[in-house]
Amino acid sequence: MEDKGISKTEVFRQLKEFKKKDMTHRSGKILGSMCTCPHPVGLRAYQMFLESNLGDPGLFKGTKAMEDEVITLLGDLLGKQDIHGHIITGGTEANIMAMRAARNSAKLENPGIKDPEIIVPKSAHFSFKKAADMLCLNIMEAKLDSNYKVDVNSIEEMLSKNTVAVVAVAGTTELGKVDPVEDISNICLENNIYLHVDAAFGGYSIPFLTEIGYEFPKFDFKLKGVCSITIDPHKMGLAPIPTGGILFREKKYLDAMSIETPYLTEDRQSTIVGTRTGASTAATWALMKYLGREGYKKVSNQCMEITKLLYEGIIESGFEMVTEPQLNIVAFKSKDISVDELARRLENLGWAVSKSSYPRAIRVIVMPHIKEKHVKAFIEDLKSLNL
């Protein structure tokens, strides 16, 4: 750092230079991200609460009341009003919190557990590997079936006296698949094992799409075995980043990981992060109130319509789908060139695509910033590759 500061004008001139190098969602070129343009109402609410710290809720009673209301609204969306949880930074933090709650609860019930294990689908988000590393858990990967959903038998075979949690995914990160959560819930109830559902991506769309008439398996708190759910407002919820949500069926799961806080306005804290922004909560609250179910139904329906358009265009252009889309994610490959080579050629044409690891494919997430015109331009470019 220099001794003397530079002028405000110069600071902002330089900031604009950095910004020029960033991509924008609005350009429609970002095809491989689960983030999107934050909704203007969410942005405004976010800016209003930049000062509030939910790590010290006694000082920000209004923001705390908003968080409580948001958790109830999210619980209502996911099958149970009377719910406990927090608005945090995202799906990663939510999944780490869930695994921590599961491990601690299992150890309270059964202090004999020496080598705690979690069972996650092979399709689970990599955040569970971070959780396993931080919490000293063995991680077991359950097999997938031919549609890339978890194979329930594989989970059952892996259960042991050391299992502290089973994870199911509602909207996998790579392919948008929804696991057969009901069967898994029954198995977990029978064996008295904690079940966490990672609906970071699907949580904000499956309930709305179901109301419109799309068919999905049950995945939420209506299933008695589900102990916690991750849901990310900063994905299909249109909130600015960083905004995640973690919901628990019972308060005892939060208590199982709460730590005494000596000098704050609350006595105990269960979140990983201490100082915690209230802005994310305000944005989530504002968007749920402003858009309502109708607004979110429209958003998720539009994404599905555009997904269909993209799907048909890709097939028409001579490429191969690796699986049928269940949510707004399309994964495809070429018969003639490798996935890496196809990605490279698309990147040369200005598209930021991403690649799925299992199965290897180009993966396009049709987030709300992807409009019909972008899909049409993308299809044109696919055809121009002459594959």
Ligand SMILES: *Cc1c(COP(=O)(O)O)cnc(C)c1O
């Ligand atoms: C995006 C995602 C995560 C991770 O969320 P972050 O907000 O990036 O931390 C976890 N699980 C699933 C299923 C996801 O799609």
